[in-house]
Amino acid sequence: MLTVHHLENSRSQRILWLLEELGVDYDIKRYGRDKQTSLAPPELLDIHPLGKAPVITDDGVTVAESGAIIEYLVNKYNAGTLLPEAGTPERMAYTYWLHYAEGTFVPLMLMALIMGRIEAAPLLVRPIAKGIAGKVRSSYLNPNIKRNLDFMEATLAESTWFCGERLTAADVQMSFAVEAAEVRTDLTANYPHLAAFLDRVRARPAYKAALDSGGHYELMGGNRS
16 A cells, blocks of 8 residues: 655645545555654654655655655556656656756745744844845845746746646646745736646645645645645
């Protein structure tokens, strides 16, 4: 039996969604975050040396990292449904967006989260911390986030999904990235195609079933439950 080691409020939620789209039976082993640090619990170290989620176990095989898990599941369980045909422009786009999500955009969201925590430093050092964080935001972070959001918005202005007119596993991968952006940006006002993408995602029965399976989902300050 395939088991998803599911950390609350994490990337592992989209693995549940993918499994629901594929119609694969799975078990969930749940892990809560540390109440003080919000970090994953040490129990996950028993599953993978990095102690992070998502991670799955399937017939004695352990797979970590969202992209690797998605490739493993799509290739093993249903390549034809969520994977474009090899040699097509859609397949090239699929490979790009599958890696872009975690390779380019999500690191910017995590950096924004870290900058926020630096700005909330103890009062004695807060002015210095805010000055440093503000410089990082203005000179690097904000311009790059905007450039990437503009790029994603332009892509979805040309097609229903990131790889064309059919949902693929790359859209599952990208869902976390766009949800992370939603927490910090008014997508409806500024990026209507990204907002419409999330509306389409959340309307899917498989996405709703994954929320039912995974439980409360609160992403970087947002709330899905």
